[in-house]
Amino acid sequence: MHNNWMRRQRMLGYIFVGPNMLGVLLFFLIPAVYSFGLMFTDYKFMNPDMTFIGLDNIKRLMKDPLFFLSLRNTLIFLLAVPVSIVLGFIVAVILNQKIYLKKLLRGLYFMPYITSGVAVAFVWMLLFQPNQGPINGLLRSIGVDNPPGWLSTTTSSMYAIDIIWIWFMLGYNMIIYLAALQEVSSELLEAAKIDGARPLQILRRIIWPLVSPTTFLLLITGLIMAIKTFGIIQATTQGGPGNSTTILSLYVYQNAFRYYDMGYAATVSWALFAIILLITVLQWVGQKRWVHY
Amino acid sequence: MEVKKRLSILQPGSLLITIIMLALAVVMIIPFLWMISTSLKTPAEVFKYPIEWIPSNLTWEHHQKVWSGAKSFGTYYLNSLKISIIGMVGATFLSAFAAYGFARIEFKGRNTLFLLYLSMMMIPPQVLFVPKFIMFEWAGIYNTHLALILPGLFTIFGVFMLRQFFLSIPNEISESAFIDGAGHFRIFFRLILPLAKPALATLAIIDFSWQWNDYENALVFLIDENLYTVPLGLQNFILENTVDYNGMMAAASAGIIPMIVVFAIGQRYIIQGLTNSAVKG
Numbered sequence: 001m002h003n004n005w006m007r008r009q010r011m012l013g014y015i016f017v018g019p020n021m022l023g024v025l026l027f028f029l030i031p032a033v034y035s036f037g038l039m040f041t042d043y044k045f046m047n048p049d050m051t052f053i054g055l056d057n058i059k060r061l062m063k064d065p066l067f068f069l070s071l072r073n074t075l076i077f078l079l080a081v082p083v084s085i086v087l088g089f090i091v092a093v094i095l096n097q098k099i100y101l102k103k104l105l106r107g108l109y110f111m112p113y114i115t116s117g118v119a120v121a122f123v124w125m126l127l128f129q130p131n132q133g134p135i136n137g138l139l140r141s142i143g144v145d146n147p148p149g150w151l152s153t154t155t156s157s158m159y160a161i162d163i164i165w166i167w168f169m170l171g172y173n174m175i176i177y178l179a180a181l182q183e184v185s186s187e188l189l190e191a192a193k194i195d196g197a198r199p200l201q202i203l204r205r206i207i208w209p210l211v212s213p214t215t216f217l218l219l220i221t222g223l224i225m226a227i228k229t230f231g232i233i234q235a236t237t238q239g240g241p242g243n244s245t246t247i248l249s250l251y252v253y254q255n256a257f258r259y260y261d262m263g264y265a266a267t268v269s270w271a272l273f274a275i276i277l278l279i280t281v282l283q284w285v286g287q288k289r290w291v292h293y
Numbered sequence: 294m295e296v297k298k299r300l301s302i303l304q305p306g307s308l309l310i311t312i313i314m315l316a317l318a319v320v321m322i323i324p325f326l327w328m329i330s331t332s333l334k335t336p337a338e339v340f341k342y343p344i345e346w347i348p349s350n351l352t353w354e355h356h357q358k359v360w361s362g363a364k365s366f367g368t369y370y371l372n373s374l375k376i377s378i379i380g381m382v383g384a385t386f387l388s389a390f391a392a393y394g395f396a397r398i399e400f401k402g403r404n405t406l407f408l409l410y411l412s413m414m415m416i417p418p419q420v421l422f423v424p425k426f427i428m429f430e431w432a433g434i435y436n437t438h439l440a441l442i443l444p445g446l447f448t449i450f451g452v453f454m455l456r457q458f459f460l461s462i463p464n465e466i467s468e469s470a471f472i473d474g475a476g477h478f479r480i481f482f483r484l485i486l487p488l489a490k491p492a493l494a495t496l497a498i499i500d501f502s503w504q505w506n507d508y509e510n511a512l513v514f515l516i517d518e519n520l521y522t523v524p525l526g527l528q529n530f531i532l533e534n535t536v537d538y539n540g541m542m543a544a545a546s547a548g549i550i551p552m553i554v555v556f557a558i559g560q561r562y563i564i565q566g567l568t569n570s571a572v573k574g
Contacts (some may be wrong), residue, residue, distance in 0.1 A: 009398075009477055010400050011400065012394075012398060012477045012478070013394045013399070014394075014400060016391060016393050016394030017397060017403075019390060019391070020388065020390065020447060021385055023387070023443075023446060024413060024447055024449065025449060027421070028413045028416065028421065031421040031428065032416050032420060032421060032424075034427070035420050035421065035423060038423060038424065038505070043346070099307045099310050100307065100311040101311060101315065105315065106564075108318035108322055109318055109321055110556075110564070111325070111553065111556065112322075114502055114555075114556045114563065115549045115552050115553065116324075116505070116523075116549060117506065118506070118524040118548070119524070119527055119545045119549045120324065120545075122527065122531055122541055122545050123324045123327070123328045123545050124337075126331070126538055126541065126542070127324060129340070132339075132342075133340065134342065136338070137340070137342035137344075138342075141342065162558065167321070167324075171321075172567070175567060175568060176568055177568070178568075179568035192540070197495075223413075227417065228418060228419070230419075230509065231509050234509075249417065250541060252422070253419065253422070253513075255424075255428070256423050262423045262426075262427075264422075265422075266422055266423050269417065269419040269420040272417050273415070273416060273420055277415065280415055
């Protein structure tokens with residue numbers, strides 16, 4: 001009798017997990033499998049007859065200059081991740097000192113992260129305005145005769161997006177580092193100081209290695225998060241000028257909902273997945289090798 | 294000299310550092326200040342340099358334009374509120390329910406299922422856009438709010454985060470209730486949920502901000518303007534008023550200010566939740 005009850009209680013596990021599982025099945029698993037299948041078809045929205053075309057989409061991908069351009073743009077975009085991590089670390093170390101208004105400062109640095117990327121992107125669009133915008137106004141007033149065109153020229157546009165992303169992510173990285181710094185033992189730092197270590201030495205030789213697990217985590221999650229985004233780019237440049245800000249995630253969106261070339265869009269999206277998979281595998285391998293505990 | 298209780302690496306005056314950091318923080322929020330200031334200016338003053346932070350001809354006309362007329366932000370707000378609130382409540386509850394199952398009931402296949410969950414986190418939303426579009430079209434919910442609400446009810450991150458929290462609640466608490474004859478349902482509703490209030494609040498706030506800020510799904514699944522959420526409405530406004538910079542900034546303020554308010558109220562929970570899931574997860 002009692003055993004029976006225990007067993008029934010254990011069966012309740014499925015009831016607890018079930019509803020959520022159903023959603024994951026419907027909105028994640030089935031679409032993922034479906035998408036994988038689409039990769040081998042020529043499905044287009046306008047022409048609903050689906051034909052199996054084998055590996056043609058993948059062959060097309062390998063010869064698609066726009067795919068490689070968007071891959072390159074994605075890599076430039078990802079440069080923003082380590083930069084925002086280092087800056088977040090520096091701000092966190094300073095905010096961890098004896099200073100006033102700590103909470104207010106923390107809130108101010110964090111603020112960009114909680115606001116909608118799209119709304120903020122529109123503000124940056126005007127700030128970056130090449131002819132009259134306030135950023136170039138400032139640059140001209142301090143004697144820069146030819147300030148960059150920011151979002152409006154093909155050579156600078158991706159870096160302008162990087163600046164927005166660094167600004168957006170800095171506060172998040174800072175918050176996570178602040179939590180990690182609480183775990184750094186103050187006795188250790190005290191001992192180092194007594195031994196005559198200079199502040200920058202302590203920072204580089206003790207604190208930075210001690211928070212390396214956090215750095216690693218931020219790097220991996222930051223890269224994955226950046227790879228999945230296209231909102232701020234779609235809102236500001238729509239991938240332009242001249243595809244110079246078309247990153248992979250945006251290229252998927254364009255193929256699917258601008259050209260309605262859905263089979264090919266699915267193929268590009270799995271290339272995106274392959275990169276995420278690669279980063280995740282690096283995480284497994286790297287965690288053991290590069291992180292100092 | 295007094296013995297220092299807290300260690301500081303940079304010795305000279307905390308006040309000086311505070312001032313420097315405050316100045317840098319102001320640089321960080323300059324985009325917001327500029328946005329608000331511009332939304333209250335006249336068109337001629339937008340790009341005047343040096344910047345007039347407090348406009349001499351202060352006007353509310355641009356904010357009025359955003360909030361009135363056929364394409365009022367009022368509609369977008371109601372749509373966004375509806376989607377975000379239903380999503381937030383549903384996702385928080387469903388996550389808690391599943392997280393309890395994963396954390397505190399030992400059933401067959403649990404670990405395999407959880408691994409499957411985690412692997413789903415790796416799949417970028419772009420992979421799912423096309424099949425979801427086809428499925429929603431087929432089910433007749435494409436271009437309706439259901440296309441955002443239904444998937445919004447399920448968050449893998451939420452299950453993961455609450456599972457971590459439930460695991461940290463000592464087992465003895467539910468064991469003694471178990472001996473008293475309470476089943477899992479009673480333990481979940483009467484014991485665990487009340488204990489998990491801070492974690493639930495954290496998830497609710499984070500989830501709300503995600504749903505409120507979600508632009509990409511709305512872009513893919515909504516067409517009719519009267520269904521638009523705030524980010525889409527904002528984009529629409531900007532596409533239709535490309536030279537009205539004051540109006541654009543008034544619209545951007547409408548999109549941003551609610552999140553700043555939510556953040557000001559829930560800062561503690563948001564920060565706690567993000568750090569817990571990152572550092573201890």
